[in-house]
Amino acid sequence: MVQQHTPMIQQYLKIKAEYQDAFLFFRLGDFYELFFEDAVKASQELEITLTSRDGGTRERIPMCGVPHHSASGYIENLIQKGYKVAICEQTEDPKHAKGVVKREVVQLITPGTVMDGKGISAKENNYIAAIANFSGQTFGVAYTDLSTGENRVTVLDGSEDLLLDELATIGAKEVVACPNEDEDLLRKIKERCQAVISYEESSHTQDEFQPILQKLNTAELQESAQRLLHYLKKTQKRSLDHLQPFAIYENNQHMKIDFYSKRNLEITEPIRGKDKKGTLLWLLDETSTAMGGRLLRQWIDRPLISKNMIEKRLLLVELFIEHYFERLDLQELLKSVYDLERLAGRVAFGNANARDFIQLKKSLMQIPAIRSLIEGMENEETDKLAQALDPCEELTDLLERAVAENPPISVKEGGIIKDDYHTELDQYRDASRNGKSWIAALEKEEREKTGIRSLKVGYNRVFGYYIEVTRANVKLLEEGRYERKQTLTNAERFITPELKEKEALILQADERSIELEYDLFLDLRNQVKEFIPRLQQTAKIISEIDIYQSFATVSETRYYVKPELHFNRELTLENGRHPVVEKVMGSQEYVPNDCMMDEEKEMLLITGPNMSGKSTYMRQIALTAVMAQIGCFVPASKAKLPIFDQIFTRIGAADDLISGQSTFMVEMLEAKNAITHATKNSLILFDEIGRGTSTYDGMALAQAIIEHIHDQIGAKTLFSTHYHELTELDKQLFHLNNVHVSAVEQQGKLVFLHKVKDGPADKSYGIHVAELADLPQSLIQRAEEILGELEQANGKQKPSVSVKAAAKESAVISRSNEQLAFFSEPKESAVDKHEKKVLKEIEDLNLLEMNPLQALNVLFSLQKKLRN
Ligand code: ADP
Numbered sequence: 001m002v003q004q005h006t007p008m009i010q011q012y013l014k015i016k017a018e019y020q021d022a023f024l025f026f027r028l029g030d031f032y033e034l035f036f037e038d039a040v041k042a043s044q045e046l047e048i049t050l051t052s053r054d055g056g057t058r059e060r061i062p063m064c065g066v067p068h069h070s071a072s073g074y075i076e077n078l079i080q081k082g083y084k085v086a087i088c089e090q091t092e093d094p095k096h097a098k099g100v101v102k103r104e105v106v107q108l109i110t111p112g113t114v115m116d117g118k119g120i121s122a123k124e125n126n127y128i129a130a131i132a133n134f135s136g137q138t139f140g141v142a143y144t145d146l147s148t149g150e151n152r153v154t155v156l157d158g159s160e161d162l163l164l165d166e167l168a169t170i171g172a173k174e175v176v177a178c179p180n181e182d183e184d185l186l187r188k189i190k191e192r193c194q195a196v197i198s199y200e201e202s203s204h205t206q207d208e209f210q211p212i213l214q215k216l217n218t219a220e221l222q223e224s225a226q227r228l229l230h231y232l233k234k235t236q237k238r239s240l241d242h243l244q245p246f247a248i249y250e251n252n253q254h255m256k257i258d259f260y261s262k263r264n265l266e267i268t269e270p271i272r273g274k275d276k277k278g279t280l281l282w283l284l285d286e287t288s289t290a291m292g293g294r295l296l297r298q299w300i301d302r303p304l305i306s307k308n309m310i311e312k313r314l315l316l317v318e319l320f321i322e323h324y325f326e327r328l329d330l331q332e333l334l335k336s337v338y339d340l341e342r343l344a345g346r347v348a349f350g351n352a353n354a355r356d357f358i359q360l361k362k363s364l365m366q367i368p369a370i371r372s373l374i375e376g377m378e379n380e381e382t383d384k385l386a387q388a389l390d391p392c393e394e395l396t397d398l399l400e401r402a403v404a405e406n407p408p409i410s411v412k413e414g415g416i417i418k419d420d421y422h423t424e425l426d427q428y429r430d431a432s433r434n435g436k437s438w439i440a441a442l443e444k445e446e447r448e449k450t451g452i453r454s455l456k457v458g459y460n461r462v463f464g465y466y467i468e469v470t471r472a473n474v475k476l477l478e479e480g481r482y483e484r485k486q487t488l489t490n491a492e493r494f495i496t497p498e499l500k501e502k503e504a505l506i507l508q509a510d511e512r513s514i515e516l517e518y519d520l521f522l523d524l525r526n527q528v529k530e531f532i533p534r535l536q537q538t539a540k541i542i543s544e545i546d547i548y549q550s551f552a553t554v555s556e557t558r559y560y561v562k563p564e565l566h567f568n569r570e571l572t573l574e575n576g577r578h579p580v581v582e583k584v585m586g587s588q589e590y591v592p593n594d595c596m597m598d599e600e601k602e603m604l605l606i607t608g609p610n611m612s613g614k615s616t617y618m619r620q621i622a623l624t625a626v627m628a629q630i631g632c633f634v635p636a637s638k639a640k641l642p643i644f645d646q647i648f649t650r651i652g653a654a655d656d657l658i659s660g661q662s663t664f665m666v667e668m669l670e671a672k673n674a675i676t677h678a679t680k681n682s683l684i685l686f687d688e689i690g691r692g693t694s695t696y697d698g699m700a701l702a703q704a705i706i707e708h709i710h711d712q713i714g715a716k717t718l719f720s721t722h723y724h725e726l727t728e729l730d731k732q733l734f735h736l737n738n739v740h741v742s743a744v745e746q747q748g749k750l751v752f753l754h755k756v757k758d759g760p761a762d763k764s765y766g767i768h769v770a771e772l773a774d775l776p777q778s779l780i781q782r783a784e785e786i787l788g789e790l791e792q793a794n795g796k797q798k799p800s801v802s803v804k805a806a807a808k809e810s811a812v813i814s815r816s817n818e819q820l821a822f823f824s825e826p827k828e829s830a831v832d833k834h835e836k837k838v839l840k841e842i843e844d845l846n847l848l849e850m851n852p853l854q855a856l857n858v859l860f861s862l863q864k865k866l867r868n
């Protein structure tokens, strides 16, 4: 006989079929249960016990569960791990159910749609994006932060790379694609953005969303936005009234920094780890509100290229610097402004409680004061900001009248609405209060009547109100009037008809008032909903103001200067600093540097010993450009900057010595990216390119790259190199100039001055760095000897960038050099076979193909062999 699953399991399987890629939390009484595969996986992920149950068939069904009241923690946990969770509730009262209780999925929670809890941080947006792919030629990208209602959409005209960079810039946690989207592309999205992929077929028009889709006038915009909305509606199954009209943006309205360069420069994420410390965002974030923090991140992710817009921001920062005391007051006021955007989101979403209303009221009450502070700055731009701040007085009034000062979290247990707000509610409350005082009076009355001084009137949930008398006194009670209800060890509890009558009145009044309070709360929530667009508008302005005060605070305390932006070729930084390194090490220690570039100096070739500060210098210029273009002051005493359209970097992974082939490949890919996309208005940083391959290859490539940028692109370029020979190039390349980071020798030791000067570095200081690293003194001496000999040998040659010929000749010279004592008259007796092998290895070394540090590495390993 074929066995069938029980009806409930059949119901489960039917629902589960629609939510294959999610954990199905199946409500069963007070628990959410998971079955089958879900149960096995969830029990591992959540470390809960796996059990099993009979499901009607021979095999028992794996099962695990969590209590519904503590489910949110488990759900958050799964979401954070990148899973989706479908919440399936009982949608009818089990008492009235015929057969299996009806159940339905009421919400699909996903990494991109989670509204609260650990998964989303206050100062970060939680974005979900949808893409529309038009034959790989153009893409529509729409994205939403469900918690704030912000909606943006754009069209990208170009390759997949552009799409990947855009999604990474957005930082989408989840990307919704058409079910037949190219799998290869989706895999790349997953890897690059660490995003979860979801699917949504439909992208046709829905009337209810027309108002927020109105302006979208191309197929790409429409399709991506529609796909996103369909997905949200399908998964959230509730009001999405807080979604704002889609704002169309163009990705060429911003300075472009590709994904790798962003990471290299540590703009918002550090190169390693997750700690924000050490990033530009960390440096600039002095915001007082979560909303300001989120907007700041958006600004930093998308520096501007419109001179007007940048200058408007700079002007405001300047005003906020000048108005020092107002700024301090402002910071205090902002601290009392809660997250209006997310409050609005919760109101629309239906999960706001009365405490949210109190926060909302308190926040709005700060607005008039903020407004008058801003107005006091007396400028056209600050006036505009002040005008746009809407204190929503009607709403503040309403909340002030309606909501109690310290309401409970629960919205279903009363205690939310103030007295005098609603007549009927007041009546119930009177009844309840009168009843209670009647009962209090009863105690006195009964004591007098019975003469029992210890008589008490009490209340418990099971028996309601009762009269308690100690056992010894029971005999004093009048016969027939008191009905015994409960016997305790030393006392008896009684009720009387009057007591029960009053009790009924009180309980009824309490029950009615709690019901009514809930209705009033819902009504209030609907009224607040009407204000959502106004709240969102005010939230936006508050966020902006918060950023200006943050920029002003950082700029003032760190002595930054207002940059002058222009469209010609000049780049002047006097006393420029790397803002983050300076903050970490302290301004006392940090050595400021100038940077002067113009039409004749489009490219700087930077030489200098390891650890002298080449990389720091290059990065500081890129960071300064980013800071200027987001509208912040910059770390210098004077700054004139062109407006850059893009920044490209190739920065070695923390100066790794043993760079394998794969690193070299990455290096070349990044170089290619820069060379294909850079324009005359871009900024390129190439830090020790060509390091990952042999000397000849590396140097040849480096030279070819420099020539290409010089002749074909003309972008502002900073190029650091350990190939000394390249410094000769300034004779051939008009726009190329040599600078070096200086170091001096003092008593045989190398002292870094971190000072950038004109001209090439005259010496490679690798050995001195080794000395600083405390390699054995004998080894250092030997290295110096060898270097001396090599230099002598080389000195006879004219250094030249036509590498091959020169290197060949010097190799011959060094090999025939008599002074290489290693090779002169080996004494057979003292040299055993092992040593001979080492000697042979030394003989075979081509020292000219190594940089000093590589030579040291070899020397180190040779020494180890000898000691063994
Ligand atoms: P390079 O790229 O030349 O090897 P780095 O730029 O990595 O050198 O700098 C090495 C170290 O020197 C940095 O970690 C930093 O602590 C310090 N440094 C760099 N520039 C400066 C400066 N201008 N003032 C003070 N210290 C600096």
Ligand code: MG
Pocket: 614, 615, 616, 655, 687
């Ligand atoms: Mg470096």
